[in-house]
Amino acid sequence: MTIVQEVFSLPVDGADCFCIYRAPADHVTGIVLHLPAFADEMNKSRAMTARAARALAACGFGVLQIDLLGCGDSGGEHKDATYAAWTDNLLRAVDWLRRRNGPSVGLWLWGLRAGALLAPNIVARFPTASLLLWQPMLSGTQLLNHLLRQKSAADMLGPGGDRTSTSALRERLLAGEALEVGGYAISPALASDLAEQTFALPESFRGMIAWFEVGPGASGAPPPAARGRIEALRSAGLSVDVRTIQGPGFWQSVEIERCEALIESSVDAMETMRTHGLSRDTVIL
Amino acid sequence: MNTRNQVLSVLDDVLSLKGRAAGFRDDMPLLGSLPELDSMAVASVLASLEERFGITIDDDDIDGSTFATVGSLVRYVNGKTGA
Numbered sequence: 001m002t003i004v005q006e007v008f009s010l011p012v013d014g015a016d017c018f019c020i021y022r023a024p025a026d027h028v029t030g031i032v033l034h035l036p037a038f039a040d041e042m043n044k045s046r047a048m049t050a051r052a053a054r055a056l057a058a059c060g061f062g063v064l065q066i067d068l069l070g071c072g073d074s075g076g077e078h079k080d081a082t083y084a085a086w087t088d089n090l091l092r093a094v095d096w097l098r099r100r101n102g103p104s105v106g107l108w109l110w111g112l113r114a115g116a117l118l119a120p121n122i123v124a125r126f127p128t129a130s131l132l133l134w135q136p137m138l139s140g141t142q143l144l145n146h147l148l149r150q151k152s153a154a155d156m157l158g159p160g161g162d163r164t165s166t167s168a169l170r171e172r173l174l175a176g177e178a179l180e181v182g183g184y185a186i187s188p189a190l191a192s193d194l195a196e197q198t199f200a201l202p203e204s205f206r207g208m209i210a211w212f213e214v215g216p217g218a219s220g221a222p223p224p225a226a227r228g229r230i231e232a233l234r235s236a237g238l239s240v241d242v243r244t245i246q247g248p249g250f251w252q253s254v255e256i257e258r259c260e261a262l263i264e265s266s267v268d269a270m271e272t273m274r275t276h277g278l279s280r281d282t283v284i285l
Numbered sequence: 286m287n288t289r290n291q292v293l294s295v296l297d298d299v300l301s302l303k304g305r306a307a308g309f310r311d312d313m314p315l316l317g318s319l320p321e322l323d324s325m326a327v328a329s330v331l332a333s334l335e336e337r338f339g340i341t342i343d344d345d346d347i348d349g350s351t352f353a354t355v356g357s358l359v360r361y362v363n364g365k366t367g368a
Binding site for chain 2: 040067145146147148149150151152153154156157163165166167183215216223224248249252253254255257
């Protein structure tokens with residue numbers, strides 16, 4: 001199938017967001033918006049997400065990847081970023097996809113790592129959207145701890161070897177000081193947004209979920225925290241296709257890694273759901 | 286898989302060592318000796334250990350000595366899992 005690729009700037013409040021759209025040249029059977037990982041994890045996973053976007057386009061999906069305000073090649077400053085601004089960026093991206101392909105084409109949100117934390121804000125507006133989750137982070141606190149650890153480890157590796165504890169760093173943020181972690185400015189406003197953000201889907205949500213966990217020793221069962229959340233979603237009557245893939249943690253590995261099995265299995269899960277729809281309905285009937 | 290092998294598997298994955306970690310001895314120095322172990326990698330190793338072993342790591346417990354060698358990191362994880 002011929003794939004068309006379009007690079008453009010999407011105007012948002014105060015800046016332009018860098019976007020790449022990949023789609024089959026003929027008929028689009030579903031639209032996908034990527035919800036990117038955070039900071040370094042986003043950079044490390046670029047090669048993988050680009051490959052996956054091409055693979056999804058090759059099986060009929062129109063896939064949009066956007067660099068959020070202050071991130072990647074988009075305008076604005078990272079220090080000015082908030083979850084409200086990023087949610088607005090993503091809603092505008094959904095509008096673009098729907099204008100391009102019509103409002104009746106099924107919408108997928110494809111969240112990687114911290115990107116999954118943005119999904120609840122979007123499904124609040126589009127409750128029938130379906131979710132493709134790659135190693136989702138389940139709370140913003142988890143992400144904030146990770147960033148503070150990285151900052152603390154950088155001090156430990158520095159010339160003096162003096163380490164600032166993560167609790168001291170957290171207090172500095174709370175006191176209104178911006179911190180720089182791996183070249184990204186984390187403002188007190190963003191930190192407080194993160195602390196409140198969890199992967200909690202609104203009750204109105206009616207979509208399908210394909211949930212992937214990846215690891216070098218992936219045994220078939222997702223890790224305990226994910227397992228708990230998946231059980232809760234299933235008890236709420238939602239259909240969750242859970243798959244564990246053996247492969248490298250490409251979002252965090254030192255070298256740029258790829259995990260083809262994750263792409264293949266994601267395409268398979270999404271094609272199955274597109275064709276057969278919600279298995280939940282079958283269960284209820 | 287025992288703790289030591291699981292710790293080596295986490296290091297191998299995060300640091301992209303392509304199987305080299307399997308040959309690491311307990312006295313193999315980590316911090317300051319493995320160029321791959323930068324600040325993001327330290328944070329990712331901690332997160333992967335938490336996930337793999339279902340433990341919670343208190344950051345105030347962690348300092349350079351935890352990451353001094355393979356042996357010191359395995360001892361730390363064993364202390365958390367009670368093994």
